[in-house]
Amino acid sequence: RGVSPLLAASLIHAAVDEVLQIDFTEFKKQSVETEEEGDEERFTLLDGDSLQRFFFNKLREVCFEWQKQLPPLRPLKRFLLVSIHAIRNTRRKMEDRHVLLTEFNQLFGLSDDTDRAYFAVFDGHGGVDAANYSATHLHVNVGLHEEIVKNPAEALKCSFQKTDEMFLFKAKRERLRSGTTGVSALIVGNKLHIAWLGDSQVMLVRQGKAVTLMEPHKPEREDEKARIEALGGCVTYMDCWRVNGTLAVSRAIGDIYQKPYISGDADGDSFELTGSEDYLLLACDGFFDAIKPYEVVDLVLDHLMQAKGVGVKAAERLVAAAKENGSSDNITVLVVFLRDPQDILADCLRDPKSLGAGDDAWSSAFNFLSCEAAATQ
Structure with a gap:
């Protein structure tokens, strides 16, 4: 402690x-x-x-x-500032979990000169066991994977399937029915590797513009619907699109009684980090169902203006906005600033037209301020 x-x-x-x-x-x-x-x-x-x-x-x-005798400890060379906030909201239980490991190298004894950091958000359903298990084991499977140094993208993606297999054995032994979506980001040097199952998502903001990195696994996706039907399952609409009339996601860790329709095979992608990236955002569907990616840019900028460039409570502002927009689900938001928030704010003040939603973004950011001011009058 x-x-x-x-x-x-x-x-x-x-x-x-x-x-x-x-x-x-x-x-x-x-x-x-x-x-x-x-x-x-x-x-x-x-x-x-x-x-x-x-x-x-x-x-x-x-x-x-x-x-x-304290041995030498090597901190990250890359700037990273993490803001995290999670709430149960109106749900009876909190089934979200999150992990942030800026000390990934130290935890797994990786002594080369490459910076590594790991972040993940898990959104459980049908109980918290799968989310707890994934938050405990996924990063361990990544860190111990034989390809973690040579092929970290493969290590990250394969570790989802490994974690799913491990949890399914536990679920069979202990008769657990729960599952969890998951999204993770692994920063290795100047590369960003992501992998995901289900509808938890990760996005990037670069020079004030929202960048989509992935497409969530939802039953209504044509390729997912075709995969499920080819296995003998079905996708039906019951207040939303669901696999076999039950789950509203098509891939997840766990869900033993819905395998193989609910797949544990993760998707992944990799991106070059050039130094122009402002921040990463990982969140569950309780956030992304209420807030559009381009709105994230305005909300974070508005927060930085009010907080005078201090970003530690940016996630709290985003969670509050999702709740205000009608989200009743558990909400978890993890913001990883890749540049100093003071510099992000200064750049936006110098070049307001660089903001994410086009030329109207700067005015919309100030609209948040004026609306709040009006509400207090």
């Missing part, structure tokens, strides 16, 4: 490294057998409570050792 994220990630990696040197036989809980398409697979489960105690004892030992 109170430790910098850089030091915390380095300590965790060192402690985990120590734990992995031991014989895990003493922590073995039971062997589980499951038949899958006629083949018998064996899985070993470990006693989580005793293993956790052992880990914390190792962590304490590492802390005592590092108090004597």
Whole structure:
């Protein structure tokens, strides 16, 4: 508690490294057998409570050792400032989860000279188990993937499927029915890699303009509808388009009873970062169903003007706007500033016509201010 994220990630990696040197036989809980398409697979489960105690004892030992001599810690060279806000809203339960790891290298012991940072948003349905599991395991599968250094795009995309397979085994064993959409962004040097399942989304703002990076997986997409029907499923309209009359997304982690119609095969893409990018935004459908991408630009600029260039509460402003626009769903918004918000604001003030929605964007940003002022009168 109170430790910098850089030091915390380095300590965790060192402690985990120590734990992995031991014989895990003493922590073995039971062997589980499951038949899958006629083949018998064996899985070993470990006693989580005793293993956790052992880990914390190792962590304490590492802390005592590092108090004597602290090893060198290398922070990110790239500027990153993260703003995150999430609310349950009017829903009975909060089923969203999010992960931000600007210390990805330290956590997984990657010692090359390449900066890496990982961000993800998960939007659970039918319970929180799938979202919890994905938020706990997806980045681990990415960090331990054999291609993480040479082909990070492949590592990210494949880790979605790996996480889905792992959770499906857990769901079968524990009779869990939940699922989760997910979107993740992995920054590696000057490259941005993204991958997603379902309708959680990531977008980019570059020089004041909204840039679409992906197309969410929804049942009404022609290619998704064709895939589902080819498997023997159906897409029907029941207040919105749904797979087999149930789920409003066509791909997700989990949803064991809707596989293979609900696919766990993620889509992905990669983009060059040139230095002109302002920020990334990852959010669930509770946000994107209420706020259009071009509106994000105005809202963030309006917030920066009011906050005098301080961006730490930008996500809070965006969540509030989605709620005001009628969203009743859980809402999670994660904003990753790739440039100093002070510089973003200064550039917009110098060149108002560079804003995202065209020549009217600058006036619309000021309209937010005038509307708020009128509301208080």
